[in-house]
Amino acid sequence: MRATLSRLAPWRRLHAPLPAGxxxxxxPHALRARTFRQQRDYFLYxxxxxxxxxxxxxxxxxxxCSQDARTFAEGTRMNEVxxxxxxxxxxxxxxxxxxxLRCWNWFEPRTREGAGEAAAIVTLVRDIARRYPVDRSRVYLAGISAGGAMTAVLAFCYGAIFAACAMVAGVMYRGxxxxxxxxxxxRAGARLSPETTAHEAARRVSRKLRFVPALVMHGSRDTVVHPRNAEQIVSQFRKFAELVSTPPEPLAGPVERCINGEGRKYWQRDYVRSDQVLLRSISVDGLGHAWSxxxxxxxxxxxxxxxxxxxxWDFVSKFRRPAPPRWPLIRFWFRYLRRYLRS
Structure with a gap:
């Protein structure tokens, strides 16, 4: 009887109701005990x-800054999407x-190198992907202001995890x-050159990391994060995309359009490779420091x-992260079999 129940356990887990809402x-507790000592919450929809x-x-x-998860969710209405x-x-x-102020500390040296808060967020993402029915080839990232700046950090340091990203009123990586x-x-944009920081990032990254397609959105009247920051993000991502491609190949463009629809008009600039838009910049006329x-x-x-x-969502959902090579899995089973035969 016990053997039968144990065989049925995976089936029962698969068909058990999934918590929703x-x-x-x-x-994760282990993370809080080491490099991420302050207790932090998350919310999942x-x-x-x-x-x-x-x-x-x-x-x-x-x-x-000055936001929390609930007000961010309600303000952006992303749950409806x-x-x-x-x-x-x-x-x-x-x-x-x-x-x-609840700002993400995107500027801290350890976080900029992929440790600290950046590593903590990635550990949480992996934990959620393990416990929920997540397609790991379609994990996306978006943020506003300090969250937008942290998005840039994660895109550069953990490009093997995220398929695409979006930054609203953000700051470039290592800004x-x-x-x-x-x-x-x-207030005025980063002092460092976007191209220089892109070169530094390209020299440091491992072969496992990759360019993450990005949408950069900013208001023309943002007085909290100067619109120059959006220009710097675009320049940095564009140069990085060129440097990590094999062989190095720049993104073509921009292809520019002025879109006059419902509400404010905005300028959309697309940067393309092989007929695919990999980088998009949107400047919203008259928008301040806000989620449009x-x-x-x-x-x-x-x-x-x-x-x-x-x-x-329309931008990021077009992308999937490339499937990992099968060789690591084959090597794992080969080592497992060799240990088994030796025992």
Missing amino acids: WLAGRF VPTTVTRRDRVPLLVMLHG ADQHHFIVLYPQQSLQANP ADSALAAAQTM GGDERHRFNDAAHPDASRLI
């Missing part, structure tokens, strides 16, 4: 249509102990190395279109 959790037998995309959303397009949304939340420098960068098309009941949201959430 707005779910709360905490970062799982549409009711998702089952354990599915393999659905995961979108990681990083809030900005998730319901419509059948994907899971993860909202990591910064703690007040780590930063009194600052202290809180004071971060404030100066936000958001719920104005929450700070840093502007109700006027374009709808940033839908623009972001």
